Amino acid sequence: MSSELMKTKGAGSDLALQSAVRDPNSAAAGRRLRRALGWLFLFLLVSTLVSLWVGYRRLDLAALWTDEGARFLFFGLRLPRVLMAGVVGASLGVVGAALQAMFRNPLAEPLTLGVSGGGALGASVAIAFGAGAKVAGLPVVFVAAFAGACLSVVVVYRLARTGATVLPGALLLAGVVMNTVAAAGVVVIQYFADYSRALQILRWTIGSLDVVGFDLIWRMLLFLVPGWVVLLLLARDLHLLAVDEETAAALGVNVRRSERLVYVASSLIVGVTVAVGGTIGFVGLIVPHAVRLLFGEDVRVVMPCSFVLGAAFLMLADAVARTALGAGELPVGAITALAGGPVFLWLLRRQQRYTAL
């Protein structure tokens, strides 16, 4: 009897050991996330140091102690800008991952879905009618960009949804049309706005992560942090939704509520980043995709990893934008588009192989 017991006990622990050792790639998502985050934080650290180092004027560590000007250059301009790139990149990365999971479409991201376009239109309207104003302490541009982003995500989703399914082709087409209409709207507003404001809109549409001091960053974080938290808390629901919507509902996900929360949080995040940095495309596309290639499909892994890698990616893209022309500066959106466009086309081609767009 006791030897019988011993045998079954032995078999049990054997089984446990086996399941712990076997197939580390596909099985323990928790362990995979920890390992992935370890690597990505290391990469983020390196990216931060590189971005702080390079620029029109190379960082001179010795001068930081002695030279007042060098200190301002570093703490007033360089450090805030790198931080800004990180904040915006992390935001776009995590929003891209969330939208892709929710729409079950690897080509979804703020730009392709027209969310950025809607945000840009909202922000232009606000600038045309006087940007400096505040409503209840919030900059009007933020609020308007959020409203524009929110509106376009809802319109695009409604257009693409028929009953229980979201048509992937319709989703992207609706996004493209939304972007075109929004861009036309921005041009019309520019045309009718007075000269100085038109110039303001133009400068803003090009987009830049240029920032002086930390004030703006703190104000952005006030909006971004709640958005980040909501999206990351929904990672598990989004994981189940990415597998199959009806199954997710059967597994206890409140699909409508989760979708609404993702709309609001994504619009808030994209609205604020667009209001500050203009439309920066394809970060939300490349970053989650790279994460998937490296660490697998589990959305609970992809979302936090996209957050960290997004920050590192935009910091590096901005470092290139700052240094490529020597004294001049390229818009960082141009760098991300140059890198992201080909990736988008490659993904499109790959997707065509097994799903009808």
Next chain:
Amino acid sequence: MSADTNVETLIEGRDLRFAYAEGAPEVVRGASVRVERGRLSALVGANGSGKSTLIRLLAGLLKPSAGEVLLGGVPLARVSPRERARRVAYVPQGVSTVFPFTALEVVLTGRSPHTTRFRFETGRDLDAARAALAAVDATHLEARPVTELSGGERQLVSLARALAQEPECLLLDEPSAALDLKHRAGLIRHLRRLRDEQGMTALVVTHDLTLLDPDFDRVYAIGKGEVAAEGAPAEVLREEVLAEVYGDEHVRARRAFGRTFVWSEL
């Protein structure tokens, strides 16, 4: 009919009505169904008769426009989705996943009602998922991306996901539709074993009428959104009943080798 009074009803649909949109024709028109604990029940009927809608109503995925669904005597509206997911597993007709999740990842999603939002699956969940895959004879699919699987293989993965939920009741919408001969028989054998050994309850939508007698305990035949006939398989699988349900006078039913065979004359 074969009303065994001391059998407990696990899921009950009372006078259910449902239309997909306001003003649209009703798909389910006053159907009442009792899914009894520890029994295998089947839902049969013509295409478009409302079987799938009815099973979705029973699964709590659709809200009836009239009538109510009770889970263990409690109105489903008062049961939290998470609690419901721990007790009832639903397998839809088809699942089309876009991202190349591995079969094991998909099966592990069945564990989510048992874990919290902040915790990943433990070794125990992993064991349950692997046991579920083994139960449907799909261990070899474990590491394969579901996007590369055939329709039948995907159906097995969906089934394994439902089993990994360790529910009291399985609601399966045409689980055998894409399965080959061997796996179809394997599915019924497995459902039978779950019922006999663990007292599992299941309601299965199916067009495979030959699978029903004698392995199922109860059959509901649905016609035009209503229950047209119900009872033990042998009672429902009769030519005059089936001709009525399917609107086809060529239906034939014969008993042989201890089973009832059903086909339509060509």
